[in-house]
Amino acid sequence: MIASARTSGWAIVALSLGLAFCGGEPNHPQAKLAPPQPNHSSELAIAMRAMDDELVSLLARHAEEYAWDGAALTPMDLAQLMPTDSSMLVEGYTAFAMAFGKHIEAFNAAPGPDTYSDVVSGCLSCHMQACPGPIERINKRRLD
Ligand code: HEC
Numbered sequence: 001m002i003a004s005a006r007t008s009g010w011a012i013v014a015l016s017l018g019l020a021f022c023g024g025e026p027n028h029p030q031a032k033l034a035p036p037q038p039n040h041s042s043e044l045a046i047a048m049r050a051m052d053d054e055l056v057s058l059l060a061r062h063a064e065e066y067a068w069d070g071a072a073l074t075p076m077d078l079a080q081l082m083p084t085d086s087s088m089l090v091e092g093y094t095a096f097a098m099a100f101g102k103h104i105e106a107f108n109a110a111p112g113p114d115t116y117s118d119v120v121s122g123c124l125s126c127h128m129q130a131c132p133g134p135i136e137r138i139n140k141r142r143l144d
Contacts (some may be wrong), residue, residue, distance in 0.1 A: 044081040044088075048134070051076070055120070055141040063116070063143055071111035073119065075104050078126075088130050096126035113143055 054073055062071045078097035083089060100122040107115040123138045 042082055042084040044078070044083040047076055047078070047081050052137070052141070059141065062111070068111040068113070072108050073104050075101060075108070077101065090129045093126070093130055096129065100126060117143060
């Protein structure tokens with residue numbers, strides 16, 4: 001009886017940690033149970049936050065004025081960065097990472113609404129498979 005209560009307690013802890021690492025919204029109720037610990041962030045999670053910040057400032061600077069000249073995103077090799085948990089390396093992960101790299105290259109070669117939208121689609125296709133938590137946040141990076 002006691003043993004099984006303990007087991008389910010741990011399962012809940014593990015579940016909320018998993019959600020927190022997979023990057024739910026910062027104001028998500030789960031975040032109160034397991035606040036994101038900077039020391040525990042994986043290389044991949046840190047890179048993701050940096051990319052997300054780039055999209056935010058790019059949208060603010062370029063999309064609102066429809067002036068994309070000089071817009072650029074930092075290329076990164078997502079297949080080389082370690083995630084929090086190997087369960088995130090789902091089948092097809094490398095293919096998603098490579099396709100995403102191509103979208104960044106295409107955007108940097110010809111920055112504009114179409115190539116930008118392809119980048120955001122690249123974020124979403126990998127996230128649907130590997131890490132659904134941030135999808136809601138990524139959807140906010142779409143052009144209207
Ligand atoms: C090839 C797959 C892939 C692509 C492409 C991808 N992501 Fe991620 N992303 C992940 C995985 C896996 C994690 C979980 C990383 C971890 O917790 O170690 C993640 C985590 C995140 C997080 C949460 C980070 C945190 O604070 O824990 C955000 C936000 C995010 N991604 C946004 C983006 C955005 C924006 C893009 C596109 C510019 C993008 N992702 C493209 C796989 C991907």
